[in-house]
Amino acid sequence: MFPKPPSDNPMSLHESMSHSPDDVETVVGPSVVVEGDFASEGNILVKGTVSGNVKTARLLTVEVGAKIMANVKAGDAVIAGEVRGNVKVEQQLELLASARVLGDIQCQVLVVAGGALLQGKVGMKGLENVEANDRRRLNRGKIRSEDDTSETTEMTA
Amino acid sequence: MYVYLYDNFLREKRFATVLKLVETRLTDYGIAGKIVRLQNFTSSEGLIAEEVRRGAKTIVVVGNDSTFAKVLSRGAAYPVLYAFIPIGPDNSIAEVLGIPVGEAAADTLARRRKIKLDVGWFNNRFFVSQLHIPPHPIAIEYDERFRVSSKSGRMELVVCNLQPFRWRGPKKEYIVHPQDGKLEAFLRPVIRTGWLRREQFEDPSIFPFEEMVVSSPKPFIVEADGKVSKETKITIKLARSRIDMIVGKERKF
Numbered sequence: 381m382f383p384k385p386p387s388d389n390p391m392s393l394h395e396s397m398s399h400s401p402d403d404v405e406t407v408v409g410p411s412v413v414v415e416g417d418f419a420s421e422g423n424i425l426v427k428g429t430v431s432g433n434v435k436t437a438r439l440l441t442v443e444v445g446a447k448i449m450a451n452v453k454a455g456d457a458v459i460a461g462e463v464r465g466n467v468k469v470e471q472q473l474e475l476l477a478s479a480r481v482l483g484d485i486q487c488q489v490l491v492v493a494g495g496a497l498l499q500g501k502v503g504m505k506g507l508e509n510v511e512a513n514d515r516r517r518l519n520r521g522k523i524r525s526e527d528d529t530s531e532t533t534e535m536t537a
Numbered sequence: 538m539y540v541y542l543y544d545n546f547l548r549e550k551r552f553a554t555v556l557k558l559v560e561t562r563l564t565d566y567g568i569a570g571k572i573v574r575l576q577n578f579t580s581s582e583g584l585i586a587e588e589v590r591r592g593a594k595t596i597v598v599v600g601n602d603s604t605f606a607k608v609l610s611r612g613a614a615y616p617v618l619y620a621f622i623p624i625g626p627d628n629s630i631a632e633v634l635g636i637p638v639g640e641a642a643a644d645t646l647a648r649r650r651k652i653k654l655d656v657g658w659f660n661n662r663f664f665v666s667q668l669h670i671p672p673h674p675i676a677i678e679y680d681e682r683f684r685v686s687s688k689s690g691r692m693e694l695v696v697c698n699l700q701p702f703r704w705r706g707p708k709k710e711y712i713v714h715p716q717d718g719k720l721e722a723f724l725r726p727v728i729r730t731g732w733l734r735r736e737q738f739e740d741p742s743i744f745p746f747e748e749m750v751v752s753s754p755k756p757f758i759v760e761a762d763g764k765v766s767k768e769t770k771i772t773i774k775l776a777r778s779r780i781d782m783i784v785g786k787e788r789k790f
Contacts, residue, residue, distance in 0.1 A: 409742035411726045416683030420745070427740070432683060 405438075410445065424454075426461070433465075444478045451483075466500070539563075539570030540593040542584070542608055544600030545577060547624060555624055555639050559599075562643035570597075575604070582611035589617050595783075596620070597646065601627040602700075606666045606762035613656050613663040613779050620646050620783040630666055630699050635785025645785045652788075653778035657698045657720055657761075659771050664761040665780075668773065670694040672727045673757040678750045679722075685744065687726035693738065694751065695723045696773055719745040720775050749773045 405422025408414055412428040419435040426434070426446045433450045434440065440454035446461035457469045460476040466483040467473065473487040477495035484500040492498070547556060563569045571593075573584060585596060585608070597620040598608045605621055612619065622642040623631035631638060636645050657664045672691040678684050698720060724742040729735065751757075752770040759768050 405743070405745060407741065407743040409724065409726065409740050411688040411728055411739055412724065412742045413686050413688060414683050415686075418683045422745070428742070 406436075408446075437470075442479075457487075538593050539568055539595045539597060540588045541570055541572045541597045541599055541622075542581070542604075543572055543574045544604040545575055547600065548574070552624060556599075558640040559622060559624070559643055562640050563646070566643060566647040568643075568647060570595075575600075575608075580611075581608045582614070585612045585615050585617070589615055594618060597622060599624060601625055602630045602666060603627065603763055605630050606664070609656070609665040609780060610663045610762040610764070613665070613776070616781070618651065618781045618783065622646065633699055633789045634782070635788030637785070646783055649783055650786065651781055652784050654780040654782045655698070656776050656779045657696060657773060658776045659759070659761060659773045660768065662761065662764075663776065663779070664696075665698055666700045666762055667698060668694075668696040668759065668761040670751065670760075671758055672725075673753060674755070675751050675753045675757060677722070677724070678752075679744055679746045680748050685724065685742070687724075689726045689728045689739075691727040693725045693727070696749075697721050697723065719747055720749075720773065721745050722749060722773075746773075747775050 406420040406424045408424070408426045408428045408430060410427045414428070414430045414432065416432045417435070418424075418430055418432055421437060423439045423441070424434065424436045425441045425443070426448060427443045429447045429449070431449045433453070434448055435453045436455065438455045440452065440457040442448060442457070442459045442461040442463060444460045448461070448463045448465065451465040452463055452467045452469075454469050456471045456473070457467065458474045458476065459467075459479040459481065461478070462480040462482075464482045467481060467485045467487075469485075469487040471487070472489040472491065473485060474491040475481065475493060475496040475498065477493040479493070479496040479498075481496075481498045482500065484503070485498070486503045486505075488505045490502065490504065543556075546552075560569065571588075573588070575581065575584075588596065595618045596608075596612065598605050599622045601623060605623075609619065621631060621634060621636055623636055623638045625638075628638050631642075636642050654665075657668060659668060670693065672693045674690045675692055675694065676684060676686045677694070722744045724744070725738040725740075726742075727736050728739050730737050750770065750772050754769070756767045756769050759766050759771060
């Protein structure tokens, strides 16, 4: 009638599995609190609270209800929870409808779902080259216009 | 010289046939050796030390997961080659090592495919299969970088080394294979849910690590390779390439 208390029911380590299992590297559970700088070489799945910088070269997933209270650095990121800090992503950053980000964002590809809240600056890597090209074009234009004006002054003289 | 350490349970009549087959196969390969039967109160550490002193080059553990863990957790301190012949039920470590159960294990032993195994270490003791701390208000510090605690207070901790951890969640299934250069810690906080406030395990948190400190103001139970002790603070580390072991081709790492 009553289930066994947890102490009598240790983790079942060898449950039979019918289909292919999923490899997960690091998981922060819903009621788990992590304090301090948290780094991993593999995928990170955050369901709880992390009070410190989070760093991974691969995918970071922040689930609904999860909180990260510092800067984030990742290869790719999918955010459905709350991040209070700057987010720097090498490739794609996806903000789902329930996402709340209070900080600056830097990424290559940004996907924002309707309803996501974002407060901060957004910087994208592709734009740096465009700005540099624009500056070059402007500079060239200035030089040309200066040359043109000097030529016209010579002609008039 | 080969020394075979037989577990006490192999005295049972139902294992006589398979043991006979194994011994015949070993004799065929010319790798039969001295047989030592482990008793309930035999110190495997002293036994291995004595056999190594007498010139043993390969120690072969014959039995199940419990035998393997019992011998290797003590024998990891001695630089000798280890092998395993799994017999009977409860042989999940053999599967990880790619060693077939029964007489076919003699073929693996004869091939002598050697690798170095990482083992877990805590408070001056080695553990080869897993370390288990039942639900208790513990705090954990990983690699001197971050601390992990639970909002609900009590957590269960399992650190897996050679035994794979499999867990089926509501949506996903998890599997972690051992021997990837790190130990894996599985934390399951105990939460109270429902109208009756029944205690249930939450989804596990998984952290790969190289060093971890588990502490609590109250003493907690630690079960490592079947040996139980009470501690207030333990440091768990990974001892890299500690054991020379003969493994099979179909190993999981």
